[in-house]
Amino acid sequence: MNKAVNSFRLFLSIFSGEDDYIIRRCSIGIQISFALIGLFVILIFIGCFVSAYEFSSSLFENRLYVSIPIGIVWAMMVTNMYLLLLYTVCPQILPTKENPIKQTNSFFSASMFFRISFITLLAIIIAQPLNVKLLSSTVKSSLNKHIVEEKVKMIIVSDSILIKKEVEIFNDFNKYLISKGSNDEIEKAKQNILRIDQKVKEDIAFMKHSKSLLDTLQKMDSKVWLNKKEKTKKDSVVHVLHSLVDNEIASDNHFVNQIDNIQIKNSLLQQEFAKCQIGLKKAIHDKIDNYNNLDYLLSKTNFFIKRIQLLLSENPYSWVINSMIVLLFLLPIYFKYKIRDKTMFYEKKKKIEHQIIVDEYITFKRAYSNLLQKNIAMYNFKSLQELNLLLDKIKKINIERYRTLKNEIQEEYKEEIISKYEYWADSPYRTKRKVIKSIQNTEFNLLELIYQAQNESEDK
Known part of the structure; x- marks a missing residue:
C-alpha cells in the first residue's frame, strides 16, 4: 500500500514543473508539496480539454472527430506553457555575469505581476465555455430577446432595399399609365390596381416607422450601460418592431397570392402592367426568401459569444466559476513560490545542478584536450615525415650534424599534455x-x- 502511495505521489510530482530526478531525493514533505502542485496541473489539463471541447463542439456542430483532437491539442499546449511558467518561479540558483546569486523573498515583483496577469487572462478565457455549458439555460429568455432584436434589424435593412425597388416599379407603371392612357382609362386602371397601391403605401409606412424605431434602438445600444427604465423602454421598442415585422411578413405572404388575380382590361396597358406584376412578384418573393434564409441562419447559430456576454452581465455564478478557475491556475504558482521558504529543496537542487555542471565541464575539458592532442599528433607525424626526408640528405653529407639535428627535432616534437x-x-x-x-x-x-x-x- 505504501509503495503504491509513494509511486502515485512521485507520478504527480512529474507534473509539478520541477526535475523529477531531484524530487525523488528529497524528503516526503517536499514530495507531497510537489505532488499537490502536480495534481493542480492535471486538473488544469482536464479543465482546458473540457473547455476547448465544448467550444469546438459548438463551432463544428458536435463533431467528435474534430472536437476531441482540438481539445487535446489545446489542453497540451496550455499545460506546457503553464509548466514552463511554473519552472520560472524557482529562485536563481546559479550565478550569472550580470546578477550574482541573491535570494529574494518578495512575491510581488514586476516579473511576477506580468506572469500572473497572463495566467489570469488565460484562465478567464478557458472558463467561458464552462460557463456556457453549466449556466446557459439561465439566460435563455435574454438570448431569445437578442435573437428577436437581431432578426428585426436584419429584416428591416434587407427590406429597405427591396421596398425601394417596389416603389420604383410601381411609380414607373404609374408614369406610363399617365402618359399613355386617357382620364377614363386611368381611373379604371387605378381602381383595378388599388390593392397594389395600398400594398406599396403600407410598405412605405412600414419602412418609415421601423427605421424611426430602429434609430431609437441603435441610440440605446450605443450606451455602455442601461438602467432599468431604459432596458424596459428598449424591450418595448423591440416588441413593437417585432410586431411590425410580423405584420409585414404576413402582408407579403398574403399579397404574393393575390397579385396574379389583379388584371387590367385595357389591351394597351396590359403588357406594361404584366411587367409591373413580374417585377413586384420578384421583389416580394425576394423578401420572403430573405425571411426564410434568415430563419434558417438564426436556427443554425448558437450565439456562443452572446451567451458569454449575457452570463457575465446577468448571472453572478459565472463570476464564481471564473474565480474558481483563476484560483486553480494561481494556487500552484503560490505553492511553488512558498516552497523556497519552507523547505531546503532549492539548496539541494543547487548542489545537484552545480555538481552536474562541474562534471560536464570536466568531461568537456578532457574531450577538448584529447582532441587537441590528437590533432597535434597528426600534424607532428606529417611534419616529421617531411623533415626525415631532409635529414636523410644531411646524413649522407655530415653524420654528426645529422645526429644533432635529429635529437633537437625529437625534443621539439615530443608529445605533451595540453590543457584548456x-x-x-x-x-x-x-x-x-x-x-x-x-x-x-x-x-x-x-x-x-x-x-x-x-x-x-x-x-x-
Missing part, C-alpha cells in the same frame, strides 16, 4: 575574470608569486 586555458577565474560560470598580476623586479615579489602558485596547485 582558463580565461575565467570561476569556470564554467564565467562571471569573474582572472586578475593577472604584474611581476615586480624584486626578490620578495618573486618569492610571493612562486609560493602563491604552489599553494593554488596544492588546493586543487
Whole structure:
C-alpha cells in the first residue's frame, strides 16, 4: 500500500514543473508539496480539454472527430506553457555575469505581476465555455430577446432595399399609365390596381416607422450601460418592431397570392402592367426568401459569444466559476513560490545542478584536450615525415650534424599534455575574470608569486 502511495505521489510530482530526478531525493514533505502542485496541473489539463471541447463542439456542430483532437491539442499546449511558467518561479540558483546569486523573498515583483496577469487572462478565457455549458439555460429568455432584436434589424435593412425597388416599379407603371392612357382609362386602371397601391403605401409606412424605431434602438445600444427604465423602454421598442415585422411578413405572404388575380382590361396597358406584376412578384418573393434564409441562419447559430456576454452581465455564478478557475491556475504558482521558504529543496537542487555542471565541464575539458592532442599528433607525424626526408640528405653529407639535428627535432616534437586555458577565474560560470598580476623586479615579489602558485596547485 505504501509503495503504491509513494509511486502515485512521485507520478504527480512529474507534473509539478520541477526535475523529477531531484524530487525523488528529497524528503516526503517536499514530495507531497510537489505532488499537490502536480495534481493542480492535471486538473488544469482536464479543465482546458473540457473547455476547448465544448467550444469546438459548438463551432463544428458536435463533431467528435474534430472536437476531441482540438481539445487535446489545446489542453497540451496550455499545460506546457503553464509548466514552463511554473519552472520560472524557482529562485536563481546559479550565478550569472550580470546578477550574482541573491535570494529574494518578495512575491510581488514586476516579473511576477506580468506572469500572473497572463495566467489570469488565460484562465478567464478557458472558463467561458464552462460557463456556457453549466449556466446557459439561465439566460435563455435574454438570448431569445437578442435573437428577436437581431432578426428585426436584419429584416428591416434587407427590406429597405427591396421596398425601394417596389416603389420604383410601381411609380414607373404609374408614369406610363399617365402618359399613355386617357382620364377614363386611368381611373379604371387605378381602381383595378388599388390593392397594389395600398400594398406599396403600407410598405412605405412600414419602412418609415421601423427605421424611426430602429434609430431609437441603435441610440440605446450605443450606451455602455442601461438602467432599468431604459432596458424596459428598449424591450418595448423591440416588441413593437417585432410586431411590425410580423405584420409585414404576413402582408407579403398574403399579397404574393393575390397579385396574379389583379388584371387590367385595357389591351394597351396590359403588357406594361404584366411587367409591373413580374417585377413586384420578384421583389416580394425576394423578401420572403430573405425571411426564410434568415430563419434558417438564426436556427443554425448558437450565439456562443452572446451567451458569454449575457452570463457575465446577468448571472453572478459565472463570476464564481471564473474565480474558481483563476484560483486553480494561481494556487500552484503560490505553492511553488512558498516552497523556497519552507523547505531546503532549492539548496539541494543547487548542489545537484552545480555538481552536474562541474562534471560536464570536466568531461568537456578532457574531450577538448584529447582532441587537441590528437590533432597535434597528426600534424607532428606529417611534419616529421617531411623533415626525415631532409635529414636523410644531411646524413649522407655530415653524420654528426645529422645526429644533432635529429635529437633537437625529437625534443621539439615530443608529445605533451595540453590543457584548456582558463580565461575565467570561476569556470564554467564565467562571471569573474582572472586578475593577472604584474611581476615586480624584486626578490620578495618573486618569492610571493612562486609560493602563491604552489599553494593554488596544492588546493586543487
